[in-house]
Amino acid sequence: MLSKDIINLDRFPKDSPPWGALIHNAVWIAIHLPTTVFLGLGLAILLRKREVFGSSIIKSIIFLGMVIPMIVGGLIIRFLFERGAGIIPTIFGKLGIKSLEITWTAYPQTALFAVILGSIWIWTGFSMLMYSAGLASIPRDYYEAALIDGATKFQMFRYVTWPLLKPITVVVVAMTLLWDLKIFDIVYVATGGGPGGASMVLALQMWDYFARALNYNYAAVVAVLLTLLTIIPATWLIKRRGSL
């Protein structure tokens, strides 16, 4: 049925798929997703009590990453990891780790990690905010009952807090996954996908095909791939929300 009359197979991409970008997105998800989810949860628990000194200010600083434009976020990441100007290489220099006292975005072995680590700051505010709202909705009675039953703090978290935060976790995980798949702006500004394609991601690859190579066929292929990949977490989210 698939004859050339129906589908123009001659114009089908013959080059190898953008494996590099796909792998980088996978690495991004593997590091960024669990880190932001657990960091956001930890910070929300830690800062939930008003008596924690400066909790509002700390929350504001963390949430700042969420409210600044992504392009600005990319620029900040660029400078954070630049030798001489940025805090990260300086810290490693003070710790005596000379191999990391470099401009992270300039080296292929560190460029991807620079943008991933930077994006953790940008996105943690989201999960912290979601978990803060979730924690506020858990009735105090549950904790008082657990305390009367002799539960430890860990047991209270394990059997009260975590199960009741499950709907929030589903949303946070799905949204983070979608964000990780469509990541573009900060990579575009901070590294441009380089050096040597070391930090290339799918959305940027799509843009390169579209705007640099003016190869709309290839750009469309990557766009379809991205759409298929995003449908998976989106479907999961819808199903999970239905069962919760």
Next chain:
Amino acid sequence: MKRLLTLALLGVVLMSVLSSGCIGGTTQTQTPVTKTVTEKETITKTETQQQIVLKVIGPWSGAELDAFMEVIKAFEREHPNIKVEYKTYRAEDLATILPLQFESGDTPADVIAMWGWFIAEMGKKGHLLDLSSVINPDEYIPGILDPVTVAGKIYGAPFTAAAKPGFWYRKSFFKEHGLEPPKTWDEFVELLAKIQKIPGVKTPIVSGDSVGWPLSDVVEHFILTFGGRDLQLKLIKGEVKWEDPQVRDIFEKRLVPLLKAGYFSEPIEWTSAIDLWWKGDYALYFMGTWITGMVEDPNDLGLISLPGVKAMVIAPDYFMVPKYTRHPKEALELAKFLATKGQKIHVGTKSGKLATWRNVSIDDYWEPMKEVAKIVSEVESAPDLDDSVGGEWQKVFWDQLKLLWVQPDRLDEVLKTLDEKFPKK
């Protein structure tokens, strides 16, 4: 009540008409203006003309825009019936917008500055006006029109050009440390070794980043010095491979040893690099002539071209006139002005640019640019390599050079990638 409703409806209609006029109609504004023409016979006659608004898009902002606006003001003085509205757009952003707009028979402006390769591409697709009637090729530096000429039709009006003549230094810095500009390659390497030993200097040469071209400009200068204009042209056309022994030699024997010796810094953001270089963290910076307009004291600037340089890159800005313009006659008039008299005005400002129109003399230049203009006029001009090839390869080129800069041992891989990704004929 009915009357009130009718009035309200009329009000809405009136507002809609007014707002639609405000949003989309700037190029259609036709206000009668009075123009006074003085003729030889001192007869003064007054005629009523239609005010035309031409939209121009270019990449300039800040000081560069100030210099360009001098040209625009001169054009408006010469053409009182034309008002020019300028908007800043980066070429990278335009590359995304323009193909789609052109395909739908529309254009965001009447005259647009863009990359040469992109103009040729759009010209081939029939989206641009042929400028042959307003551009005389004999009046320009040879080869300047090549990137925008397709099948004998000229689709780009050349404006002024930036030259990439070599490594800039501060005369005061050299004087303070007893340094002399080199006359041979060996002296150049010795100079770098001397600079590296100066306390407070991080590396002898600072490398610009965040945009791709600073590193590619350095590489092109090496190719033009040790391979010549001919090699650069063959690389542009794909007639010589990057893995060719002649090209490999330039990298292996000249550039890579300097990178391995740590004479170049790791790539850092190119504008902050200017500040760091100016305050003495670095001694040399390879940059285009526009740097003259970006430093505190352009008279303190000195220039070192690689000894024996045979040609220099002259990279002009080009303007195109989309065929979807509503004012083709006036747009062509502006394109002609920019390609001729406009150049004379532009080189006299702090633009740091060079004329591509031969009717501009050294006396027309801004004082700090006169010496540079002389140096450039003594060597052959060559087209910018990555701008001429353009497309996806240009970004690959920039990206691979960034890799080479921090890991010069990967030269083989870099050259192989450049060949593999080069556009197929």
